[in-house]
Amino acid sequence: MSTLGTEQNPLRIAIVGAGPSGFYAAEALIKSKPLVQVDLIERLPSPFGLVRSGVAPDHPKLKQAILVYQKIAQSPDFNFVGNVTVGKDISVAELHTFYHAVILTCGAETDRTLGIPGEQLHGSYTATEFVGWYNGHPDYRDCSFDLSQEVAVIIGQGNVAMDVSRILAKTVDELKTTDIAEHALDALAESKIKEIHVVGRRGPAQAKFTHLELRELGELEDCDPIVNIEDLQLNPASQEELTDKSNRANIKNFETLQKFAERTTSSKHRRCHFHFLKGPVELAGSGRVERIVLALNRLEGEANNQWAETTSETEEFACGLVFRSIGYRGIAMPGVPFDDRKGLFPNSNGHILKDDNPVPGLYTAGWIKRGPTGIIGTNRACAVETVSTLLNEVENLGSTEKTGFTGLQSLLSDREIRSIDYGDWQKIETVEVERGNAKGKPREKFTRVEEMLAVLN
Numbered sequence: 172m173s174t175l176g177t178e179q180n181p182l183r184i185a186i187v188g189a190g191p192s193g194f195y196a197a198e199a200l201i202k203s204k205p206l207v208q209v210d211l212i213e214r215l216p217s218p219f220g221l222v223r224s225g226v227a228p229d230h231p232k233l234k235q236a237i238l239v240y241q242k243i244a245q246s247p248d249f250n251f252v253g254n255v256t257v258g259k260d261i262s263v264a265e266l267h268t269f270y271h272a273v274i275l276t277c278g279a280e281t282d283r284t285l286g287i288p289g290e291q292l293h294g295s296y297t298a299t300e301f302v303g304w305y306n307g308h309p310d311y312r313d314c315s316f317d318l319s320q321e322v323a324v325i326i327g328q329g330n331v332a333m334d335v336s337r338i339l340a341k342t343v344d345e346l347k348t349t350d351i352a353e354h355a356l357d358a359l360a361e362s363k364i365k366e367i368h369v370v371g372r373r374g375p376a377q378a379k380f381t382h383l384e385l386r387e388l389g390e391l392e393d394c395d396p397i398v399n400i401e402d403l404q405l406n407p408a409s410q411e412e413l414t415d416k417s418n419r420a421n422i423k424n425f426e427t428l429q430k431f432a433e434r435t436t437s438s439k440h441r442r443c444h445f446h447f448l449k450g451p452v453e454l455a456g457s458g459r460v461e462r463i464v465l466a467l468n469r470l471e472g473e474a475n476n477q478w479a480e481t482t483s484e485t486e487e488f489a490c491g492l493v494f495r496s497i498g499y500r501g502i503a504m505p506g507v508p509f510d511d512r513k514g515l516f517p518n519s520n521g522h523i524l525k526d527d528n529p530v531p532g533l534y535t536a537g538w539i540k541r542g543p544t545g546i547i548g549t550n551r552a553c554a555v556e557t558v559s560t561l562l563n564e565v566e567n568l569g570s571t572e573k574t575g576f577t578g579l580q581s582l583l584s585d586r587e588i589r590s591i592d593y594g595d596w597q598k599i600e601t602v603e604v605e606r607g608n609a610k611g612k613p614r615e616k617f618t619r620v621e622e623m624l625a626v627l628n
């Protein structure tokens with residue numbers, strides 16, 4: 172009988188990526204019956220992934236998920252191993268020598284592309300870059316955005332597009348008490364943006380944002396939402412969608428858009444215009460974005476399954492900034508099967524597949540498992556499913572004793588890689604909070620890895 176999962180031979184699991192899915196997978200493992208030792212490996216010294224560097228700074232309630240992760244981190248069966256990049260400092264194959272199984276929860280770190288002329292012109296950016304920049308993510312610390320422009324376009328109508336629009340639309344007073352990175356606040360204080368255009372390829376009944384996020388754009392100090400009442404005329408299939416109570420989120424969005432359309436414009440300095448049934452076909456300009464060309468679309472297909480079809484009609488207008496907010500995409504990891512079309516690890520209920528066969532001891536959870544959808548809590552159910560797949564297959568993991576954390580630390584030390592434990596992270600965090608409190612902010616994040624490590628010296 173296998174001794175795996177007993178005190179003499181605990182099940183040793185490495186999780187790669189300390190965002191919500193990584194923590195939820197750790198939680199599910201720690202709560203499980205066999206004795207499990209979990210090491211959560213993260214390339215940055217800071218944990219919490221998109222909750223720290225994706226959730227908008229003016230949405231502190233969403234960041235309260237961190238309280239749960241902090242509790243998980245206190246478990247004696249858990250280690251945080253920060254500042255270690257799997258795929259560079261250590262390979263997945265090497266992790267398998269120390270652990271019975273590896274769970275990859277590395278998220279969707281890049282963006283989908285539009286594939287249109289001018290996409291790479293100066294002045295055209297991804298939402299990921301902008302979000303990472305204002306949230307102080309070290310990868311995006313040195314990005315710069317030309318906020319001397321008056322007209323910005325956001326392509327896409329999901330919640331990330333709402334976050335980007337709101338951050339562009341808010342005044343410094345509305346942002347200065349949030350945990351927005353100092354460099355971003357300073358740059359936004361000088362912003363000349365007046366017109367923000369949020370462009371959706373489908374109609375107002377299909378927008379993917381949620382109404383709470385949409386509603387916020389109607390509650391800003393110095394920005395009015397602008398919706399053209401004619402754009403709210405629906406085709407029969409969209410009318411049918413909005414009579415279906417299961418489309419509650421879309422119904423709420425539509426009601427909010429109607430309220431926006433009924434408003435009279437005020438003397439606020441900024442305006443956020445909503446466009447529907449328009450898809451970008453070109454970003455034009457000499458050396459930088461000067462204009463956007465949009466095709467006018469019509470919807471095709473049945474209710475709840477309508478797609479945008481371009482017509483031969485186009486419209487264009489001048490703009491100096493474009494943010495492409497059309498969804499995230501996962502990136503490959505050396506030695507791990509990858510579905511390049513979908514941008515995720517092919518898997519069956521979390522077990523990674525190679526040529527349709529499960530790869531022994533290799534699992535995945537979160538956006539890199541299912542694609543970039545859902546709210547933070549969606550990742551809990553996703554991680555629980557993966558952990559339950561793993562535990563159902565525990566007999567297949569063999570009963571060899573593994574060295575886990577000790578083996579990992581010894582290899583990292585041989586390679587002179589400085590890893591960060593949870594206590595180290597707490598020291599860094601304490602200084603961030605002190606720096607923030609001095610300015611009336613919840614924290615002032617360190618935006619460079621070297622700055623975080625310097626706290627520990």
Ligand code: NAP
Binds near residue numbers: 329
């Ligand atoms: P998303 O919700 O999938 O929205 C992507 C948008 O881009 C959609 O409007 C989509 O239109 C459009 N799009 C995709 N490809 C396009 C193309 N080729 N041309 C033009 N438009 C295109 O993605 P997201 O905004 O990145 O958000 C990712 C996930 O994070 C979502 O589940 C979101 O709810 C969540 N999130 C939540 C919050 C929050 O709770 N406050 C904040 C941020 C993000 P179609 O609908 O036609 O495909």
